[in-house]
Amino acid sequence: MMNQAIDTMLIENRKHFMIPGEMVASVNADNALRHAFLVLTKVRYAKVPVLDNDDHFLGLISLAMITEPMLGLDDINLKPLDELCVKDVMETGVPTIEDPYDVENVLHLLVDSPFLPVVQADGTFTGIVTRREVMKGINYIGHNIDKRYDMTPLPPTEA
Template identity: 50%
Template sequence: MIDQHLEQMLLTNKRKFMIPASLVATVNVTNSLDHAFLVLTKDHYAKIVVVDNDNHYRGLISLSMITDHLLDTHKIAINRLQKLVVGDVMQTNAPVITNPFDVEENLHLLIDQSFLTVVDDDQHFRGIVTRRELLKAVNYTVHNFAHFYQVQNK
């Protein structure tokens, strides 16, 4: 459990924790792999969120997931980019969260993820919490804690 004083400081800029869905690059579960490949490459993302037509979260897709499906034994089967859709290759078991301000849960999950997908109770995509933003909060806290609190040895 995180000390309440530390958590309070970590949440100082909590409005920056979640990047809203409207600002996050996504692809549709029915998009072709060539579309997803272009979005990932052009925007320099390693992994992006997959949604359906009603903006429900469906999974994540990365360049490595796409290239894994293009590899044949002796060559790259580039024609598969038009034949397969995002839903054929996406990851569906990535963790999702509903509370972007649960610092303890987010810290644990962001050890193995660069971002966490935020959904509401109906699985509508609301945004992402990035490891970068949480690390900025940690950085602020460890550098400013003594300005707010006096620590005494037990």
């Protein structure tokens, strides 16, 4: 269980952790791989969310997922960029969170992911919580916890 003071301060800043969906680069599941390749190259993100026509979150796509079908043993074939769609190569089964979210759960999930998609109960994509924004919140706590709480050191314990 997380320290109550830290949990309280993280919860107070929770709204700052989420980047709204309209500010996040994404692609449609039906887009050609060529389009996703251009988006990922231009925004310089490792992965972006994949949405359907109704803004429901379906998965993630990365450059590696796009280039894998292009690579042969001794050549690069560009045909898959036009022949395949995002839905053909995207990653599914991605952990998501709903807002309001449990901060401790988010911390556990961000160990293995640079960001977490935030969805509504019906699966509609509303944004992402990034490891970077959460780390900014932890940095804030490290610099301000003693201004809010009496921090009296305890004697060292034997391990």
